Amino acid sequence: MAWLERLVRKALADVEPYRPGKPISDVQRELGLREIVRLCSNENPWPIPEAVSTAIQSAAKEVNRYPDPGAYYLKRALARKWGVSPSEIIVGAGTEGVVYALFQAIIDEGDHVVHCMPTYPLHILAAKAAGATCVAVPLTDSFTPTADMIIAACSERTKVVIMCNPNNPTGTIMSRSELLSLAAHLEGMQTLLVVDEAYAEYVIDPRYVSGVELFRQLGNIVILRTFSKIYGLAALRIGYGIAPKPVVESFSKVKRFFEVNKIAQHAAVAALEQTAYIEEIRDRTLIEREKMLSVLSDLGVKVYPTHTNFLLLRVEDADLVAEDLLREGIIVRPGSDMGMQGFLRVSIGLPEENERFAASLRKVMKRAGRR
Ligand SMILES: Cc1ncc(COP(=O)(O)O)c(C=O)c1O
Known part of the structure; x- marks a missing residue:
């Protein structure tokens, strides 16, 4: 047919x-x-640690009730960890859930999303699913993205630049000075910078900085984090973002209401204590x-x-x-x-x-x- x-x-x-x-x-x-x-x-x-296992087992006894759609305790724990307000936190079923809803919340027809190539393929899929046109920035042989390369790919139609830091699949990082210069330049262009930091906890290089540090200085950054990697909760599907309030408000209109299940929320709260x-x-x-x-x-x-x-x-x-x-x-x-x-x-x-x-x-x- x-x-x-x-x-x-x-x-x-x-x-x-x-x-x-x-x-x-x-x-x-x-x-x-x-x-x-x-x-x-x-x-x-x-x-996973014993305390997280225990939290999972006890939450499993309450699966007859819907989860808290506002993820109250998790947002408060994350806000404490990062020194931000709970109203600057978004949660979803993994980074995947967050990024799909995030793009739906901010992309209008005809908007461009700039990303490095290679990158995590789900960023591109999520942007296209929201109706964006994707613009790829090919990485050079060293696979290290620079602010200049990314800025050169931006135009007045670019609404968002999304990048992984560290990058997947290359394992490379963008240094503090590059990230700062990129974020500041994009702020001047009124463009949002989304930094997916799924692997941040593994980085020991002193040149690395989390976007959270820049979030407090600049208004145009969204940071994505996940419980799927070092926290060991990949199967529970839980991730979060730190975002400016207008983005959080728009996000709350499109996110799936009960997306983050109760077991995942309890496990994540317990996991955050396991430093x-x-x-x-x-x-x-x-x-x-x-x-x-x-x-x-x-x-x-x-x-x-x-x-x-x-x-x-x-x-x-x-x-x-x-x-x-x-x-x-x-x-x-x-x-x-x-x-x-x-x-x-x-x-x-x-x-x-x-x-x-x-x-x-x-x-x-x-x-x-x-x-
Ligand atoms: C860059 C990046 N972001 C996020 C994720 C994890 O996604 P999720 O939180 O949806 O499990 C991965 C997993 O491979 C990844 O490589």
């Missing part, structure tokens, strides 16, 4: 659906394997990252400097290597999923998972005469 094909939104005709990392159960079913190592979605692989756990996970991740870097250097694989819990590897026939690794029970992310042919993105896993990855990669490379 051709009319049904004509009925759907024309603006979505060229939109490629998001390709997420493969779930463990799919690989088990499709390849008949039992032991799977999942290094494709940059999750925290360590168990020692967060530091421990960061330290363990950095130790494992060093080990992975040394193994990959022995294998002669080019790896890009990273500030996150994942590595970007230059591998000529990356798609084939990813498939071969999959047959070994190791799930990594082919760069082609993110518009980067010839690259693999590999998350830092548990020590034993990283060892299995290294052994399988060695085997796969040797077998195919890649080394």
